[in-house]
Amino acid sequence: MKRLLLGFGATGMLAWLIASYASLGGRAVAPLRFPSYPPVWALQAMSLGNKELASTLIFYNAQFYFGEKYAWRRETPEYQRLFVALDKATDLDPRNMDCYYFAQGLFSDIKPAIPVLNRLLQKGMRYRPNDWYLPFFLSANYYFQLKDPVTAAHYLQRAAALTPNSSLFASLSARMLYQGNQTDAAISYLEAFIKETNNPGVRQMLFKRLEALVAIQYLERAVAAFAKEHGHPPQSLTELIRFGIIKKIPADPYGGTFELDATGRVVTTSKLVEAWKNHDKRNQNQQAQ
Amino acid sequence: MHSFACIRALGLATLKGGLRDRLIQSLLLAGLFFLLSTLVFSSFSMRQPLEVAINYSLATVQILAILVTLFLGLNLLSREIETRAGYLLMGQPISRTVYLLGKFYGLCLLNFLIVAFFGLCAALSLPLVKIGLTNAPSIAWGNFFVAQLGILGISLLLGAVTLLFTALATSAVLPFLMTVGVWFIGQSTEAVKNYLEAGLTAQPMPPALKWLVTVAYYLFPNLSLFDFKVYAIYGLTIPPLLAGYALIYGLVYMVILLLLAATLFQKRDMT
Amino acid sequence: MTSAIKTSKLSKQYKKGVRQQQVSALLDLDLEIRRGEVFGFIGSNGAGKSTTIKILMGLIQATNGQAWLFERPVTDPAARLHVGYLSEHPHFHDFLTPLELLHLLGTMRQMERKTIARKSEELLGLVSLSEAANRKIRGFSKGMVQRLGIAAALLGDPDLLILDEPMSGLDPLGRHLVATIIRDLQRQGKTIFFSTHIIHDIETLCDRVGILVQGHQKYVGSIQEALYPAGNLFEITVRMPEQWAPAQTILGSLRLLWHKESLYNFELTEAEISSATQAVIAAGGGIVTLEPKRRSLEELFLDLSGKFGEKGQSDLTSPAS
Numbered sequence: 001m002k003r004l005l006l007g008f009g010a011t012g013m014l015a016w017l018i019a020s021y022a023s024l025g026g027r028a029v030a031p032l033r034f035p036s037y038p039p040v041w042a043l044q045a046m047s048l049g050n051k052e053l054a055s056t057l058i059f060y061n062a063q064f065y066f067g068e069k070y071a072w073r074r075e076t077p078e079y080q081r082l083f084v085a086l087d088k089a090t091d092l093d094p095r096n097m098d099c100y101y102f103a104q105g106l107f108s109d110i111k112p113a114i115p116v117l118n119r120l121l122q123k124g125m126r127y128r129p130n131d132w133y134l135p136f137f138l139s140a141n142y143y144f145q146l147k148d149p150v151t152a153a154h155y156l157q158r159a160a161a162l163t164p165n166s167s168l169f170a171s172l173s174a175r176m177l178y179q180g181n182q183t184d185a186a187i188s189y190l191e192a193f194i195k196e197t198n199n200p201g202v203r204q205m206l207f208k209r210l211e212a213l214v215a216i217q218y219l220e221r222a223v224a225a226f227a228k229e230h231g232h233p234p235q236s237l238t239e240l241i242r243f244g245i246i247k248k249i250p251a252d253p254y255g256g257t258f259e260l261d262a263t264g265r266v267v268t269t270s271k272l273v274e275a276w277k278n279h280d281k282r283n284q285n286q287q288a289q
Numbered sequence: 290m291h292s293f294a295c296i297r298a299l300g301l302a303t304l305k306g307g308l309r310d311r312l313i314q315s316l317l318l319a320g321l322f323f324l325l326s327t328l329v330f331s332s333f334s335m336r337q338p339l340e341v342a343i344n345y346s347l348a349t350v351q352i353l354a355i356l357v358t359l360f361l362g363l364n365l366l367s368r369e370i371e372t373r374a375g376y377l378l379m380g381q382p383i384s385r386t387v388y389l390l391g392k393f394y395g396l397c398l399l400n401f402l403i404v405a406f407f408g409l410c411a412a413l414s415l416p417l418v419k420i421g422l423t424n425a426p427s428i429a430w431g432n433f434f435v436a437q438l439g440i441l442g443i444s445l446l447l448g449a450v451t452l453l454f455t456a457l458a459t460s461a462v463l464p465f466l467m468t469v470g471v472w473f474i475g476q477s478t479e480a481v482k483n484y485l486e487a488g489l490t491a492q493p494m495p496p497a498l499k500w501l502v503t504v505a506y507y508l509f510p511n512l513s514l515f516d517f518k519v520y521a522i523y524g525l526t527i528p529p530l531l532a533g534y535a536l537i538y539g540l541v542y543m544v545i546l547l548l549l550a551a552t553l554f555q556k557r558d559m560t
Numbered sequence: 561m562t563s564a565i566k567t568s569k570l571s572k573q574y575k576k577g578v579r580q581q582q583v584s585a586l587l588d589l590d591l592e593i594r595r596g597e598v599f600g601f602i603g604s605n606g607a608g609k610s611t612t613i614k615i616l617m618g619l620i621q622a623t624n625g626q627a628w629l630f631e632r633p634v635t636d637p638a639a640r641l642h643v644g645y646l647s648e649h650p651h652f653h654d655f656l657t658p659l660e661l662l663h664l665l666g667t668m669r670q671m672e673r674k675t676i677a678r679k680s681e682e683l684l685g686l687v688s689l690s691e692a693a694n695r696k697i698r699g700f701s702k703g704m705v706q707r708l709g710i711a712a713a714l715l716g717d718p719d720l721l722i723l724d725e726p727m728s729g730l731d732p733l734g735r736h737l738v739a740t741i742i743r744d745l746q747r748q749g750k751t752i753f754f755s756t757h758i759i760h761d762i763e764t765l766c767d768r769v770g771i772l773v774q775g776h777q778k779y780v781g782s783i784q785e786a787l788y789p790a791g792n793l794f795e796i797t798v799r800m801p802e803q804w805a806p807a808q809t810i811l812g813s814l815r816l817l818w819h820k821e822s823l824y825n826f827e828l829t830e831a832e833i834s835s836a837t838q839a840v841i842a843a844g845g846g847i848v849t850l851e852p853k854r855r856s857l858e859e860l861f862l863d864l865s866g867k868f869g870e871k872g873q874s875d876l877t878s879p880a881s
């Protein structure tokens with residue numbers, strides 16, 4: 001018995017040492033890649049009758065990968081692979097809320113990903129009919145990305161019907177339905193989302209987006225104040241500084257610069273989103289160099 | 290009446306053997322360790338730590354019960370024939386069927402104890418997970434219990450499979466490996482069959498493969514039938530028809546396996 | 561009087577390997593052991609002794625023929641109710657202790673809990689395992705395992721004991737113990753059927769012996785008849801004084817088998833005994849032993865096998881028993 005315990009202890013220590021070595025020493029050298037998982041039926045067979053656990057493990061892997069890749073290494077994650085993995089995980093266990101939540105956090109900014117993301121969320125709604133988050137996410141995606149306020153309102157109503165505490169939706173739905181300020185709506189949606197998020201990588205990503213939105217909101221308000229004062233909108237953003245309305249133009253966390261477009265709206269030269277399509281190619285190029 | 294007393298005595302002796310087996314002891318230890326880690330494991334979940342905790346602990350109990358069955362089958366059934374320790378018992382005034390049933394009873398006892406013990410450990414760890422959570426759902430204890438019964442069903446079916454293979458083969462490792470094979474196939478036939486039938490494959494499936502999968506589906510025990518974990522994890526209502534079907538299926542399958550094993554065993558030369 | 565063991569045309573062919581090669585281990589064995597008899601079963605390695613015993617214990621199935629224990633066919637488990645068995649290579653559930661094992665076996669023999677406890681204690685004492693009664697069998701030496709096997713065989717107070725080489729692996733004390741046990745049981749009217757390679761055991765214990773040669777039964781009957789053929793010779797061992805010329809006495813005409821220091825060993829016929837002993841005493845020597853010359857077991861086997869080889873049938877069969 002004693003020997004047994006000793007053996008257990010020793011293996012545990014060894015595993016720990018290897019793991020910590022890999023995470024310290026290996027990090028700088030090996031490129032971090034996200035695995036592409038086998039088909040769902042094979043995953044299910046390999047799970048040895050624990051497909052829900054397999055689903056959780058895929059989600060954990062995705063979560064840890066994202067955290068390390070995005071927050072630690074500051075590299076572009078392989079979004080498409082991540083999405084496919086989450087899709088497979090939700091095929092294994094279509095009730096795995098973590099996956100839907102994580103997917104919404106990751107992909108709701110990425111316009112080209114919205115159709116597949118929405119399909120994923122709808123799968124979730126079929127299996128979690130009482131979960132208000134899923135229609136809430138769908139509503140946000142339809143509103144902000146697909147610019148479809150009618151469908152967005154429909155989903156928001158479903159979400160509101162599912163939660164006894166619908167104060168969250170009151171301001172949001174008002175803003176959505178009455179074509180209020182998009183930036184304000186987006187900020188309140190993001191704040192609501194961030195409040196429920198504890199994954200550091202995802203939080204960091206959402207904060208970055210929030211930072212950009214707050215900057216836009218700040219500039220939009222300044223533009224509005226300028227218009228009120230002068231009776232016409234400013235020619236450019238630098239005019240705002242010249243007239244002393246703001247001290248400086250905030251930086252775009254995505255690396256672009258803010259400017260005014262022809263219609264007088266605040267825009268940025270960056271896409272305000274993470275890359276979706278080309279990341280795999282880019283990673284390959286990085287490796288080839 | 291006397292046969293029952295023999296089966297009982299044999300079962301108790303087998304149980305002792307199981308509890309005194311090094312391999313099984315270390316498996317149990319590993320199981321305890323895993324259950325302890327439930328708290329840590331579930332903490333990585335973003336939205337559903339309690340669900341993950343239930344999921345993880347049930348999966349641990351299931352893997353553990355199956356591994357114990359496999360190794361018990363190896364060490365206490367197959368190896369007993371291989372080392373001739375069982376001949377002493379077969380030389381007693383009992384029929385081989387009684388011997389076989391006694392062994393199976395021991396397996397049942399041990400599995401029952403293990404599932405009950407670890408089920409209890411898991412049940413005790415769940416409220417701990419719940420402590421820090423604000424709006425966690427309530428735990429569906431009834432479903433949790435049914436899921437444990439399902440796990441017991443799987444491991445007992447596999448035990449009966451080991452028994453059958455032990456009656457067939459002369460070496461001890463062969464039944465073990467074959468049971469592992471049955472476990473693997475049995476828990477995946479339904480998924481593979483559903484997948485193939487859904488017609489999601491890129492190429493049309495060759496009829497031979499379809500035939501093979503169908504045969505495997507009906508020949509091997511359909512272990513996914515006993516998987517009630519999802520009902521326990523998400524607190525869903527268990528369809529009574531499904532539970533009843535699983536119960537009857539399991540019993541019938543087990544009886545058939547035992548009958549086959551007894552018939553084959555009767556004929557075997559214990560040289 | 562009913563028989564304890566009876567076989568009729570009992571045959572066993574083992575099928576070996578993938579090609580099912582047949583090995584004939586036993587052919588047409590006809591045996592009848594009476595109640596109260598001590599029967600020795602001998603034969604060279606691979607002769608088929610263990611095969612016979614395993615068929616009697618229902619462990620293997622005969623290819624042909626039948627066997628009965630106390631008039632019940634061996635295929636009926638109840639036939640073994642009053643039979644104690646010691647296998648050739650006893651192997652036990654080594655995770656149990658002797659007491660636990662005996663308890664398990666006692667339950668199968670429909671014994672009462674109390675009887676089992678009393679009997680186990682008594683038997684473990686008999687085979688000097690009392691000390692180890694609560695130790696796991698895993699750590700037992702070969703001899704200890706053999707002793708436990710003997711205790712297990714005796715547990716149900718059986719009327720018939722079937723022992724496959726009961727002396728193997730035992731120290732001299734153990735052998736003596738087994739011999740004593742067998743004699744005791746015989747006195748109680750029990751039947752004992754055992755296989756052995758030790759000629760001494762056969763001579764001192766058995767009423768009758770059966771000899772197997774390559775699966776064929778070559779002889780059944782008294783061991784005296786088998787080992788001391790009629791018209792037999794004797795061996796005399798004498799101690800002679802130092803100045804002694806063999807040629808001067810009658811001893812000079814006898815065949816000297818061996819001599820060592822002052823000991824001399826001669827072969828002689830029954831008729832020569834009296835003159836030879838007188839001559840020894842006259843020469844101032846002493847008689848150490850005088851015994852009938854017997855064939856060794858090896859010689860007997862050779863003899864039987866040879867005859868079998870030549871004629872296919874032995875002329876050493878005993879009168880029908």
Ligand SMILES: Nc1ncnc2c1ncn2[C@@H]1O[C@H](COP(=O)(O)OP(=O)(O)OP(=O)(O)O)[C@@H](O)[C@H]1O
Pocket residue numbers: 560574575576583584585603604605606607608609610611612648
């Ligand atoms: N399981 C088996 N498969 C094939 N042949 C076997 C098997 N067991 C025994 N035999 C053969 O049957 C014959 C008789 O074997 P058995 O064990 O009865 O001999 P035995 O008289 O007990 O010999 P020993 O004195 O060595 O114990 C041998 O030729 C042996 O090779």
Ligand SMILES: [Mg+2]
Pocket residue numbers: 609610611648724
């Ligand atoms: Mg033998």
